[in-house]
Amino acid sequence: MIPLPKVELHLHLEGAAPPAFIRGLAQEKHMDLSGIFDDRGNYRFTDFWQFLKVYEAATGTLQRPEDYARLTTAVLEESAASGVVYSECFLSPDFCGNRDLSAWREYLHAIREAADAAERDLGITLRGIVTCIRHFGPDKARQSALCAAETAGDWITGFGIAGDEKVGRPADFAWSFDLAREAGLRITAHAGEWGGPDSVRAALADLRPERIGHGVRAIEDLALVDELAEKGVVLEVCPGSNIALGLYPTWRQHPIGQMYDRGVKVTISTDDPPFFHTTMAREYDRLAEAFDWDEGVFRTIAQTSLAAAFCDEATRARIAKTLEPA
Secondary structure, three states, X not given: OOOOOEEEEEEEOHHHOOHHHHHHHHHHOOOOOHHHEOOOOOEOOOOHHHHHHHXXXXXXXXXXXXXXHHXXXXXXXXXXXXXXXXXXXXXXXXXXXXXXXXXXXXXXXXXXHXXXXXXXXXXXXXXXEEEEEHHHOHHHHHHHHHHHHHHEOOOEEEEEEEOOXXXXXXXXXXXXXXXXXXXXXXXXXXXXXXXXXXXXXHHHXXXXXXXXXXXXXXXHOHHHHHHHXXXXXXEEEOHHHHHHOOOOOOXXXXXXXXXXXXXXXXXXXXXXXXXXXXXXHHHHHHHHHHHOOOHHHHHHXXXXXXXXXXXXXXXHHHHHHHHOOO
């Protein structure tokens, strides 16, 4: 394991739930989720769309704020074990209280309490990005955006969109993003994973994010790659996720290396780590092996990640000290 402190910007909280954790919750609630696990107890899916169904089935066990508090603790323990010192996670009011503001506040309070305890005990700092679900449609996205706007502050610091990129258009969600931006939230958007370069262009034009989740298929349009580099748009790249889902056959063929070489601000994240059998430590190790990256490259990427983090300047300065060479 490359022994460096790490900054992660693209992590779905529910998607980071260890399978054993979800099985335990299912047993407590007398729910039969055997169909979503394979013979080894791992999540079972064959493509991205089945992954979404398994994800949502697993999330069905998370029914109370206390469940999310326990989940947060479990996820941050895993992240800290990989050397992560700062993390941002995607949270959806669709799953936390069914977009009811009062219930959302209760879930958020429980998550934040668990995050504060992990910061005290494990030295890892967490911030939340409210995320609407694209395939749930624009109307539900507006409700999620209202929840985000009402709880924006020093802990809920961003707004984004995830889900099936082939459903709808970024422009359909512009109202939600405008509301979130007016509330002071920083903006990110999933694009360029299952949609091609045009999906990245559409997200940039219609949602005006400063970060793009994934964005890797921009590599199919080198003019777009150079535009991303020139404008300083940050890509939240999740190589292990892309490879596990079949976007690229091997680590060496993943475009993160080419994008880095062309001056794009790339960062490294795990997306939904137990689904894709990865950790931040594994991402670093496999990238070092694939591209001969040394500690200097990973320190640069960590600094890029921290500069792009959706946190206040005092937090950024505190985390920066942990990234300094010993």
